[in-house]
Amino acid sequence: MILILFASAFSMHSIALAASTCASVVSEAKSILSPEVRQALPELEASQPVILGKGNDAVLVHNRWVAEQLKAMEGANGLPIAEKFAGFSVDLHNKGVMDVIQTQEGYVPAAANGNHHGNYGNFVWYRDLARVIVGLRALPHLLQKSYRTLHQPDKGLIDKTLFAAKKLSQAMLSLFAEKEQIERTLHGIKDPAWHLDPQDGFRNVIFIRQKLEPRLIGHTLSPQDIDEESHWSHKQNDALALYGHSILDGIESGETDPDSLDPNVKAELIFLSSYFQRLRFYEMWDSGAWEELNGLRTSSVNLALSFLERFEKGWNNQTNPISKEDLFLAQLRKSFESDEFKAYLSNFLQSTSMGYSAEEAYATLADSLKQIPDSIHQAYSLVFKGLGISTDSLDKRIYSKLAEVTKGPLRNDDAALLHLLLYPPQGVLIEDQLYILGEIEKNLVKPSGVNRYVNDWFIHFTTVMNPKTEGQLPFSPNLIAIQDEQGQVVAATEEMRR
Known part of the structure; x- marks a missing residue:
């Protein structure tokens, strides 16, 4: 069942609901994007990841609509109440999401x-x-x-x-x-x-x-x-x-x-x-x-x-x-x-x-x-x-x-x-x-x-490909920006580390 499938990625502290992932792009980063990606930016923006909660209890949700549903069922700690999350998971499964x-x-x-x-x-x-x-x-x-x-x-x-x-x-x-x-x-x-x-x-x-x-x-x-x-x-x-x-x-x-x-x-x-x-x-x-x-x-x-x-x-x-x-x-x-x-x-x-x-x-x-x-x-x-x-x-x-x-x-x-x-x-x-x-x-x-x-090279890309960059991303950190619940951009480098 979807609840169990989520358990390993969720750990009751993190969610990985698979969907499109990407984010707002600052002007200085656009030059590295292909024309096809630039054209798709509005759609990518709509599917921007959202952080729910704060600190070590924060969860990363890769779909804004799902984040809104989870936000509506939050408990005192800002995280979804487990029982409500379970029912929501079943509903998603019945809709064919999985x-x-x-x-x-x-x-x-x-x-x-x-x-x-x-x-x-x-x-x-x-x-x-x-x-x-x-x-x-x-x-x-x-x-x-x-x-x-x-x-x-x-x-x-x-x-x-x-x-x-x-x-x-x-x-x-x-x-x-x-x-x-x-x-x-x-x-x-x-x-x-x-x-x-x-x-x-x-x-x-x-x-x-x-x-x-x-x-x-x-x-x-x-x-x-x-x-x-x-x-x-x-x-x-x-x-x-x-x-x-x-x-x-x-x-x-x-x-x-x-x-x-x-x-x-x-x-x-x-x-x-x-x-x-x-x-x-x-x-x-x-x-x-x-x-x-x-x-x-x-x-x-x-x-x-x-x-x-x-x-x-x-x-x-x-x-x-x-x-x-x-x-x-x-x-x-x-x-x-x-x-x-x-x-x-x-x-x-x-x-x-x-x-x-x-x-x-x-x-x-x-x-x-x-x-x-x-x-x-x-x-x-x-x-x-x-x-x-x-x-x-x-x-x-x-x-x-x-x-x-x-x-x-x-x-x-x-x-x-x-x-x-x-x-x-x-x-x-x-x-x-x-x-x-x-x-x-x-x-x-x-x-x-x-x-x-x-040191997974997908996370530390340039450390592996070019050690002289000292671990800096090969593009502006805002290329893959993540918003919090108020729509404020969270530092992408920190979230990629997480």
């Missing part, structure tokens, strides 16, 4: 439109899809739980959410089954050093960002589309692992019928597991959740590890499957060992120009899958190092600093580590997870939001 933008085919684009520099409305990201479907699958339960004290459950909204999750699941399976993706996976299995190519290594991996239009009904994927897709930092093992987890979630919940799965999906689940093992995921540098410089990232290693643990548990549990997922994976192993799978592999490879024989590929796969337990063992030493976990002589946990990037551009606390709480490895205990959460909250949660990491 609806996920979804195509007829089920895809969820990264933005509402593509008419801007990043063209994000015309692309989908594996990580985005995996996170959205987790929310859609959880929302009906959260709605039912939250409505008990507010209203009767809206069955229509619950059914709508379940339908959206089902559509997204089908779209995700469709992407997972694409021939081009499977070929990239097999290429990595054949040549684990492929991704280390100094010129093309960034795209010599499974793609995690793909164009939307070629996958809509009535369209086809062209070589030009594939080339356009390739120009991205695709080394993101956390996204691949989240995606794999999402597919197994659908099987376990009964949302996905294993008997009706495309053979390509079944094969790619096997290939993805071998891919992580062959590329030594616990040593592989990637660009991670924020798509930045490559490094050995604890969040990526953890998510790939937990996916492999999940796969291996079912793969080697043939005699006593205890869940739908385990049963599916046990049957998948039997299929892998059959002549039918070998014929599938032969036919697939013959349709490519890889020069990879079915016999060689199968032998490599079989050997790789046997080595997954060893890869899991290898990963744990790195996982515990990154999470700052060690034990004393009595096997009691000792905690030290978190380290998201342990090799490359080193970094300690990073909100990307919260991803592993979705699918923690078996060896990361509940007390470990609470420690991670506590460290992130202590070091990154601010009164008006959460920094991605200390």
